[in-house]
Amino acid sequence: MSERAPTLEDVAREAGVSRATVSRVVNGVRNVAPDIQEVVRRAIERTGYRPNRAARFLVTHRTETVALVISGTGDAFAARVFADPFFGRVVNGVVSCLRARAMHPVILVAESESARRQVVDYLSQGTADGALVVTMQAADPLAAMLTATKIPTVVFGRPEPGLDVSYVDLRQADGARLAAGHLLARGCRRIATVCGPRALPAARERLEGFRTALAAAGVGEVPVAEGTFTVDSGAAAMSRLLAEHPDIDGVFAANDMMAHGACQLLRERGKRVPQDVAVVGFDDSSVAVAYRPFLTTVRQPVEQMAGEMAGLLAEHIQGTRTEPTAVFFAPELVVRDSA
Amino acid sequence: MSERAPTLEDVAREAGVSRATVSRVVNGVRNVAPDIQEVVRRAIERTGYRPNRAARFLVTHRTETVALVISGTGDAFAARVFADPFFGRVVNGVVSCLRARAMHPVILVAESESARRQVVDYLSQGTADGALVVTMQAADPLAAMLTATKIPTVVFGRPEPGLDVSYVDLRQADGARLAAGHLLARGCRRIATVCGPRALPAARERLEGFRTALAAAGVGEVPVAEGTFTVDSGAAAMSRLLAEHPDIDGVFAANDMMAHGACQLLRERGKRVPQDVAVVGFDDSSVAVAYRPFLTTVRQPVEQMAGEMAGLLAEHIQGTRTEPTAVFFAPELVVRDSA
């Protein structure tokens, strides 16, 4: 574009020292006389020198960039993910953590087999130091492909069994138990659940945890309807539930959007929430308090989890941590209006 | 990590040709005999060679990465942006367009003066070929800083006057006119509006456009309450409006979330939507049809706009386009239940 950007060479000439010396002060290595440091610093100032990352990377093999991969499958998959508040929270957590380390996330989408290969390809070109994988799918092959290629990887949510990779996860079952306990404590006895896509491990764990907790309290047979984590699907699931069990008095939905969908449908059918039917959501995302009724929900600290995920990756990259590590987070019940 | 990744040199040796020849087939340059091409291709296969991006960049000066900068100011600013469906739509549009060009977005957040400088710094290190700026603020200085540094830049939304930079924008006033026309056609005459932060040019344009359209139809004096684009703020604004003008029969909200907030408040106050008060939103984001009432709204083709923004940047980067260009999009009225 303009006339060539200043290089180390230019600064060196300007300061009357060697390239090596300039490099040393730029990288904060000691062994440089204070006065020379000062001279160099001024020369940098005058020339407006910025180190060239690519050149530096060529020798250090560190790009200070990590890939944030949204993995999953299907038509319009990406659009759905990006519309979900969950995605924004993850990005937020990742960015916050990375910034403190002067690293940056590049967004990659892996929605098909070929896209997955492209991601692996991209990463093996040394464009990023590692990968953060957020998957919307069971048995996502991406993490395995990545680790097989020896690319530092950390995943959000428990990976498929047998895969030796670091991850962060929520104690899903505990969250479900919290929801069950709250519903029970309210006096609900005819309790149903709107679960998430069973293909998703997290959704399965919430469902199982919920069933287990209820069974332990003597409530057997829990009617289940599956949704897709959207408001619509929550309403549809609620409708199915109501058709077969008109006397339901408590519902646990596997995320907040479905919980809202359930609330809406319930109200349309003339049921009051929470008086006639209590509804508990999951996530405590921004939508929990955006629409009425404000949701009683199980909080998942997504930003924190995403931050920890990024932190783990950073440690793997710099070699501070070598063994695959799992970090679990505790869910928390947030009581509001819906139950 | 492992033993050194294979380089061009390795492939060349394996294939029994020179580095240059391998480079040519890798980059799809002609002037290579078909049989040699085949030999090289097989050698690449055998060695598992992946070109090293940094090395390539060092000579081509193209990183095939662009920065997607979320710019704005304030505490918790980032969290708010990331929670907004708008952000996801932008990312989606950008990623789709970039992928086709084998480029990738790296997410940067510029929420303070120092963060802005870091962004400029980052880009002057040649880490990305250009910047996509999405700002949530009036007179954002970032775009100016970027263009001053000769970094190819395209912004989402009209930049401050006098700044010679490419941008994409919606014909905001047309959108407001659509909303006004619809409300008028329904027979509304006591019409108010919940506008967005006046600091935002887009919000101001919607407001002005709305006023103008109404004035042209002989409806003067439009009560205005300002919100912050959140559901809450929409409800609060509606409440203020109602306090002063209890007989309002039509409302235009500057985005869908505020429209939902207004609908909720209206219903809480015993008003039926749309029978007693008609509400028109703006954006046609995913929330428009997620909650009842489904919103009548002005569609803003965010994904398309974001895609065009990325496309413009790509052209600027590859030199196909040199003059700053503005591309405008036409809004569209989507009639549903709320008006």
Added chain:
DNA sequence: TTGAAAGCGCTAACAC
């Protein structure tokens, strides 16, 4: 403490 020099892996003239 500083400088000289050897690459890092690749592309692009230029020569053959």
Added chain:
DNA sequence: GTGTTAGCGCTTTCAA
């Protein structure tokens, strides 16, 4: 058509 060669801008031994 293909190979040779000279860098791109930086870090990092190794000597001095």
